[in-house]
Each structure stands twice: as C-alpha cells, then as structure tokens.
Amino acid sequence: MATVRLWTDDQVQKDPAVKAVFDDIRHVRGSDFVNNFWRALANDATTLKRTWESLKVIMGGDGPLDPLTRELIYIAVSAANGCSYCIHSHTAAAKQKGMTAAQHMLAIVGMASETNNLVNAMQVPVDREFLVGE
Amino acid sequence: MATVRLWTDDQVQKDPAVKAVFDDIRHVRGSDFVNNFWRALANDATTLKRTWESLKVIMGGDGPLDPLTRELIYIAVSAANGCSYCIHSHTAAAKQKGMTAAQHMLAIVGMASETNNLVNAMQVPVDREFLVGE
Amino acid sequence: MATVRLWTDDQVQKDPAVKAVFDDIRHVRGSDFVNNFWRALANDATTLKRTWESLKVIMGGDGPLDPLTRELIYIAVSAANGCSYCIHSHTAAAKQKGMTAAQHMLAIVGMASETNNLVNAMQVPVDREFLVGE
Amino acid sequence: MATVRLWTDDQVQKDPAVKAVFDDIRHVRGSDFVNNFWRALANDATTLKRTWESLKVIMGGDGPLDPLTRELIYIAVSAANGCSYCIHSHTAAAKQKGMTAAQHMLAIVGMASETNNLVNAMQVPVDREFLVGE
Amino acid sequence: MATVRLWTDDQVQKDPAVKAVFDDIRHVRGSDFVNNFWRALANDATTLKRTWESLKVIMGGDGPLDPLTRELIYIAVSAANGCSYCIHSHTAAAKQKGMTAAQHMLAIVGMASETNNLVNAMQVPVDREFLVGE
Amino acid sequence: MATVRLWTDDQVQKDPAVKAVFDDIRHVRGSDFVNNFWRALANDATTLKRTWESLKVIMGGDGPLDPLTRELIYIAVSAANGCSYCIHSHTAAAKQKGMTAAQHMLAIVGMASETNNLVNAMQVPVDREFLVGE
Numbered sequence: 001m002a003t004v005r006l007w008t009d010d011q012v013q014k015d016p017a018v019k020a021v022f023d024d025i026r027h028v029r030g031s032d033f034v035n036n037f038w039r040a041l042a043n044d045a046t047t048l049k050r051t052w053e054s055l056k057v058i059m060g061g062d063g064p065l066d067p068l069t070r071e072l073i074y075i076a077v078s079a080a081n082g083c084s085y086c087i088h089s090h091t092a093a094a095k096q097k098g099m100t101a102a103q104h105m106l107a108i109v110g111m112a113s114e115t116n117n118l119v120n121a122m123q124v125p126v127d128r129e130f131l132v133g134e
Numbered sequence: 135m136a137t138v139r140l141w142t143d144d145q146v147q148k149d150p151a152v153k154a155v156f157d158d159i160r161h162v163r164g165s166d167f168v169n170n171f172w173r174a175l176a177n178d179a180t181t182l183k184r185t186w187e188s189l190k191v192i193m194g195g196d197g198p199l200d201p202l203t204r205e206l207i208y209i210a211v212s213a214a215n216g217c218s219y220c221i222h223s224h225t226a227a228a229k230q231k232g233m234t235a236a237q238h239m240l241a242i243v244g245m246a247s248e249t250n251n252l253v254n255a256m257q258v259p260v261d262r263e264f265l266v267g268e
Numbered sequence: 269m270a271t272v273r274l275w276t277d278d279q280v281q282k283d284p285a286v287k288a289v290f291d292d293i294r295h296v297r298g299s300d301f302v303n304n305f306w307r308a309l310a311n312d313a314t315t316l317k318r319t320w321e322s323l324k325v326i327m328g329g330d331g332p333l334d335p336l337t338r339e340l341i342y343i344a345v346s347a348a349n350g351c352s353y354c355i356h357s358h359t360a361a362a363k364q365k366g367m368t369a370a371q372h373m374l375a376i377v378g379m380a381s382e383t384n385n386l387v388n389a390m391q392v393p394v395d396r397e398f399l400v401g402e
Numbered sequence: 403m404a405t406v407r408l409w410t411d412d413q414v415q416k417d418p419a420v421k422a423v424f425d426d427i428r429h430v431r432g433s434d435f436v437n438n439f440w441r442a443l444a445n446d447a448t449t450l451k452r453t454w455e456s457l458k459v460i461m462g463g464d465g466p467l468d469p470l471t472r473e474l475i476y477i478a479v480s481a482a483n484g485c486s487y488c489i490h491s492h493t494a495a496a497k498q499k500g501m502t503a504a505q506h507m508l509a510i511v512g513m514a515s516e517t518n519n520l521v522n523a524m525q526v527p528v529d530r531e532f533l534v535g536e
Numbered sequence: 537m538a539t540v541r542l543w544t545d546d547q548v549q550k551d552p553a554v555k556a557v558f559d560d561i562r563h564v565r566g567s568d569f570v571n572n573f574w575r576a577l578a579n580d581a582t583t584l585k586r587t588w589e590s591l592k593v594i595m596g597g598d599g600p601l602d603p604l605t606r607e608l609i610y611i612a613v614s615a616a617n618g619c620s621y622c623i624h625s626h627t628a629a630a631k632q633k634g635m636t637a638a639q640h641m642l643a644i645v646g647m648a649s650e651t652n653n654l655v656n657a658m659q660v661p662v663d664r665e666f667l668v669g670e
Numbered sequence: 671m672a673t674v675r676l677w678t679d680d681q682v683q684k685d686p687a688v689k690a691v692f693d694d695i696r697h698v699r700g701s702d703f704v705n706n707f708w709r710a711l712a713n714d715a716t717t718l719k720r721t722w723e724s725l726k727v728i729m730g731g732d733g734p735l736d737p738l739t740r741e742l743i744y745i746a747v748s749a750a751n752g753c754s755y756c757i758h759s760h761t762a763a764a765k766q767k768g769m770t771a772a773q774h775m776l777a778i779v780g781m782a783s784e785t786n787n788l789v790n791a792m793q794v795p796v797d798r799e800f801l802v803g804e
Contacts, residue, residue, distance in 0.1 A: 538794055539792055609743055609775060628799070651725070654707075657673075659671065662759075665705070
C-alpha cells in the first residue's frame with residue numbers, strides 16, 4: 001500500500017499540470033494505461049513532469065543503445081537496488097520490446113553482485129593498469 | 135590495501151591448482167596481465183577456480199547478448215553496488231571492446247536509481263497489469 | 269510474515285523485562301498502541317531495551333533538529349535502504365507530527381540517489397577544495 | 403581516479419552547450435569554483451544540463467524545506483548509499499550554510515540503518531494501523 | 537509474483553538437464569520438497585546447475601565453518617541486502633539445523649549496519665595500524 | 671579524509687565525558703590504541719558513549735556466539751554494505767582472535783550476494799513451506 005495517494009483519472013482531469021503529463025505519457029506510449037508510479041508522483045506536479053521528461057529522453061529518445069538493451073540495464077540496476085515495483089514494470093516493458101535475453105542478463109546480474117562483494121570483502125586495490133591513459 | 139595477500143607470479147608458480155587457473159586466464163584473454171582480483175582470490179583455490187569458470191562462461195561464452203552489452207550491465211550493477219574496483223576493471227574491459235555508449239548507460243543507471251528510490255519512498259504497489267499472464 | 273514470534277500483550281505481561289519497556293513506550297507516546305517492530309524485538313529483552321532507549325533519545329530527546337525533520341531524515345535513509353516497514357511506520361509518525369514537506373523530501377531522495385550512482389559509475393575524485401580546513 | 407575525462411575550463415570554453423551550464427553554475431553559486439562532478443558530467447552535455455536543472459530546482463528553489471535541511475537529507479541518503487564523493491561535497495555545502503546539527507543527523511542515520519536491518523532480518527509485517535486512511 | 541515461470545514437477549520431468557539438478561537437490565537434502573528459487577532458475581539450465589553446484593559446496597561441503605554458522609552468515613548478508621525470500625528460506629534452513637543464536641546474530645547485524653553508516657557519513661580514514669603486515 | 675575532526679589524546683583529556691569512554695575502551699581491550707572510529711565519534715559524547723556501550727555488550731559480552739563468529743558476521747555485513755573502514759578494522763580484530771576461516775566466509779558472502787540478486791531480479795515468491803508454524 002502506497003504512503004501517498006494514487007491519483008484516479010478523475011482526479012487527474014481536474015489538475016491541468018498533471019493532466020498534461022498524463023496526456024503525454026498516453027500519447028508517447030500509444031496506450032491508455034498509466035501505471036501506479038505516475039499516479040503516485042502526481043502528488044507533486046513538478047517532480048512528475050521532471051521525471052517523465054527525463055525518462056522519455058533516456059529510455060525512449062535517440063542514442064547508441066537500442067530500447068531493449070536500455071530496459072535490461074534498467075532491470076539490472078533495479079535488481080541490485082532491490083526495487084520490486086521497478087523490476088515488475090520494466091520486465092513488462094522489456095517483454096513488450098521482445099526480450100529474449102532475460103536469463104543471460106540474470107546470470108550477469110548475479111555474477112556481478114557476487115564479485116562486487118568478494119572485492120569489497122577483500123578490499124582489492126585497483127591495478128595501475130586500469131588507471132592508465134585517462 | 136587488501137585484507138588478504140595478493141599472490142605474485144612466483145607464488146602462483148608453486149601452487150599447481152592456482153597456476154592452472156592463472157594459465158587459463160592468460161590463455162583465454164591472450165594477455166600476460168592478470169589483475170589483482172585473481173591474485174586476491176588465489177588464497178582460496180576452490181573459490182578462484184569456481185569464480186573464473188563462471189565468469190568465463192557468463193561474460194565470454196556464447197549467448198544472446200554481445201560481449202559489450204554484457205560489460206555495460208556488469209558496470210551498471212557495480213555502480214549500483216558501489217564497487218569501485220569492479221567499475222574500474224570492467225570499464226577497462228568495456229573500453230577494450232569498443233565501448234562508445236558509456237554516457238548513455240550512465241544516464242540510465244542514474245535514472246534507474248532515482249526512480250528506484252522514489253518508488254521505495256512512496257511504496258508504490260505493483261499494478262495488476264504487470265502481473266497478468268505469468 | 270515475520271521469521272520470529274510477535275509477542276501479544278498477554279505474553280508481554282508475563283515477562284517483567286519486556287513489560288517494563290512496553291510500559292515506557294506506551295507512557296512516552298501517550299498511546300496504548302505498540303507496533304510490530306517492538307513485538308518482534310521482544311524475543312530479546314536486551315536488544316529491545318537498548319533499541320528503545322537509543323530511539324527515545326535520538327528521535328524524541330532534545331537536540332538541534334526538530335522532531336519532524338528527524339522523521340524526514342529517518343524516512344530518507346529507510347527509502348535508500350529499501351526498508352518497507354520502516355517507511356510505513358515513520359511516514360505514519362511524520363504525518364502525526366504534521367508533515368507537509370513529503371513531496372519535497374521525496375524529490376531530494378530521488379535526486380541524491382541519482383547523483384550518488386552517477387558519481388559511483390564515473391568514480392569522480394574528491395575535489396581538493398572539499399578537503400581543506402578539517 | 404575517474405573513469406571518464408574531467409573537463410578543464412579550456413575544454414569547457416570550446417563547447418557552447420557545456421559552457422552554458424558551467425556559466426549558470428557559476429552565476430547561481432556566485433563562485434568561480436566548479437567541482438569535479440560537473441567536469442565529469444561534461445562528457446555528456448544532455449545529462450549535464452538535465453542534472454543541473456533538476457538540482458538547481460530541488461536544492462536551491464523555493465519549497466517547504468529550508469536549504470540546510472535539504473543538505474542534511476542529501477548527506478543522509480549519500481551515507482546510506484555509501485557515496486564518498488557526495489558526502490564530501492554536500493558536507494562542504496552544508497557547512498557553508500551553517501550546519502550545526504551534523505552530529506544529531508549522524509545519530510539518526512546510524513539509528514535508522516540499524517533498525518532498517520533489524521526489521522529486514524526479522525521480516526516484521528506492516529501493522530494494519532499504518533495502512534489506515536490512505 | 538515471479539517475473540519468470542516457476543517450473544512444476546511435470547515440466548521438470550520433461551527436461552533432462554533440469555531434472556538432473558532437481559534429482560540431486562532432492563538426494564542431497566533427503567527431501568522431496570524443492571523450493572521456488574530452483575523452480576525459477578529452471579528457466580536457464582546452465583545457471584541452475586552452476587548455482588546448485590556452488591551452493592552445494594559452499595553451504596554443504598567440508599570447511600572450517602560449521603553448517604549453522606554458515607547459515608547465520610548467509611542470513612546476515614541477506615538482511616543487509618534486503619532480500620526477503622532469502623531471509624525466509626535460510627532462516628528455515630537455520631531452524632532445521634538447530635539455530636538458537638538468532639537473536640544474538642540479529643543484534644550484530646543491526647549494530648554492524650549502524651556503525652557502517654556512521655563510518656560512511658563521517659568518512660573515517662583507515663588507521664595505519666590496520667594496514668600493517670599484509 | 672574525515673568530514674569531522676579526529677580527536678587527539680590531548681583533546682580527549684580535556685573532555686571528561688569523552689575521556690571516560692576512551693578510558694573504558696583502553697581498559698576493556700587491554701591496549702592503548704584507540705582507532706579513528708572512536709576519535710571521530712568523540713565529537714558527540716552521547717553517541718560515542720551509546721555506541722561503545724552497545725558494541726561492548728554485543729561483540730564482547732556473554733552470548734551463544736563465540737567472539738570470532740561474531741566478527742565474521744560483522745565483516746560479512748560490512749562487505750554487503752561496502753564499508754571499507756569497517757572491513758579493515760574488523761578483519762584486524764578477527765585476525766587477533768585467530769581467524770582461519772576467512773576464505774570460507776568470503777565464499778558465503780559472495781554466494782549469498784549472488785543469490786540475493788537472482789531472487790530479486792526474478793521476484794521469487796516465498797514458499798508456503800517457509801511460513802508454516804510461526
């Protein structure tokens with residue numbers, strides 16, 4: 001259960017600033033469905049707009065990474081941060097974009113976390129070779 | 135400074151189990167350089183071998199993700215976990231593999247961490263739509 | 269579901285050390301309601317007492333930060349640590365203390381987490397200017 | 403050592419998009435000093451601009467929380483996330499804004515992290531009372 | 537709800553590679569019950585086999601730490617990482633192995649997390665004395 | 671470099687509340703060496719005293735876990751939390767107490783972190799069998 005109100009479509013209609021963002025989400029995604037993350041953020045129109053504008057560019061705009069790879073990176077970070085909602089919502093997005101490499105990504109996430117902790121526990125110093133030329 | 139001994143090549147030569155893994159690392163990578171992570175793990179030949187065998191398959195074997203994308207996911211998880219050594223070593227690996235999308239990946243990592251925390255702080259419930267069909 | 273027993277009031281009554289802490293919680297808070305955190309800690313009277321004595325001083329005692337600001341900091345840390353229970357319980361406490369700045373705090377938590385991860389991913393060195401004069 | 407180039411002022415001068423952000427940072431802060439975080443982000447003008455615009459509003463704009471309280475929350479989250487650079491830079495900012503409550507904030511950060519982990523380890527269920535009325 | 541399919545015993549029977557691992561889990565544990573973690577990993581037979589082989593050695597093989605101490609360390613890390621499933625499954629395993637020190641371990645986990653964060657927030661430098669002789 | 675002053679012995683001598691704690695640390699440990707953690711905490715005599723009293727009981731008092739096992743759990747949590755200082759100081763303490771199982775503990779820490787992240791990424795639901803009888 002959220003600690004903030006989740007805005008219904010009726011409530012959204014009455015707030016022009018929130019409505020403008022919701023309209024853009026629906027337009028960009030080509031779908032009427034707006035998930036709870038945005039309904040929770042609607043309590044603060046400034047953060048709602050800023051977050052959507054950023055996400056639209058980073059996940060949907062042009063760039064060297066294809067949309068599906070972006071989702072895999074998003075899921076990997078969300079798993080490391082333990083954000084259940086984010087894993088569910090971005091796994092759904094990745095499936096829509098044709099994800100077939102989920103299992104491979106999982107293996108990398110698991111392996112990275114294991115070696116991250118081994119390195120931490122042993123406090124391995126960075127090799128000089130990794131610091132050259134920057 | 136490490137909390138464990140970092141094995142020199144001389145020390146590695148005297149332990150057949152450790153030497154076998156170091157030989158394979160050099161062979162697979164086509165380079166004489168073996169970084170500190172493996173020199174720290176050498177204190178426990180079983181974990182050394184298990185970790186190398188796993189990493190060899192996950193990061194270097196066949197699979198639906200290309201080698202560079204694997205490194206990007208590895209760096210993203212390491213950043214989320216705050217592992218300085220891992221970020222340095224896998225950024226070096228990604229540069230060798232021709233990374234040009236570092237900045238884009240960074241933006242995704244930053245954005246994912248921001249929304250992960252917003253979701254956590256508001257305890258947003260998972261939408262029913264994300265749970266359908268599994 | 270907890271991995272430990274949650275003590276009922278009947279069970280609390282029969283253990284003088286636990287009862288003493290529960291009595292003080294009720295007295296200090298001016299309410300009969302004792303939340304599950306304390307009912308779980310009751311399995312270890314020493315940790316129960318130590319935790320309550322510390323929390324009473326830090327969150328309720330005198331100090332340069334007002335009670336509501338303390339709750340905001342508590343929620344921010346709990347969000348970063350992904351502790352769902354703690355976010356719920358301290359959001360409830362903050363609402364009782366008149367929280368009106370929840371959305372602003374959320375934006376800071378999100379922003380801090382984003383820049384934390386950007387800094388980690390790029391391994392930005394600390395500026396000399398930040399180290400002067402300590 | 404950073405994994406990306408830290409832009410010098412000379413390099414900044416030659417890139418109009420980066421220069422515009424650096425000029426604004428200097429103007430808003432009333433100081434010529436631009437710290438390494440921005441010099442690292444300069445490698446990606448879009449993320450640089452987006453991050454600065456967000457930070458300017460959240461940490462410097464109007465809002466229900468005073469500037470010092472915002473810094474305390476920022477430091478608390480950075481400590482929980484273990485971001486050394488961020489702790490240094492925002493502690494410097496907080497000192498400039500007259501921080502006197504550092505020790506109190508530290509005690510809250512420590513206490514919150516302790517109870518976060520106790521709750522996690524025992525998997526304490528959220529009390530019904532915390533879910534009423536939302 | 538999982539983001540991947542949880543394999544039923546019927547589905548396991550039809551995949552020899554998965555069946556071989558499930559058979560070994562049942563044989564080693566002396567029980568027909570195979571928990572959801574393995575049913576989720578079954579979607580990737582390579583990761584399933586690798587994870588089980590590693591876990592079998594680390595948690596069940598010979599070594600200087602007794603089986604119960606291993607479980608306590610496992611739970612402690614899982615609490616620090618906030619993994620609810622892992623805490624539940626390894627607490628169940630620890631109870632089977634006769635855990636009586638749960639409360640003491642909890643106190644250590646809480647205390648360690650508190651001092652970890654205090655140290656982070658103050659950026660305490662490592663004493664020279666701790667670096668001698670390695 | 672710390673963000674707070676590290677108290678010298680001269681400064682400690684002039685503050686009776688701080689001096690009392692430092693005297694007790696030296697007495698309990700049977701050594702004149704007081705590490706930087708306490709010199710940083712000395713800026714807040716209340717937190718200094720509370721932290722030392724708690725640590726003394728949890729790490730040094732009676733209990734079902736022997737002193738060395740306590741240190742192993744402490745190091746494991748510190749590795750999961752990425753606290754470099756804590757890993758160094760408690761590894762030093764564990765070595766003093768005769769640690770021989772460091773490598774085994776490392777393997778558990780690494781394995782736990784890997785499976786924690788696999789479970790998170792797949793959102794594995796808790797088995798009913800783990801919830802029975804509590």
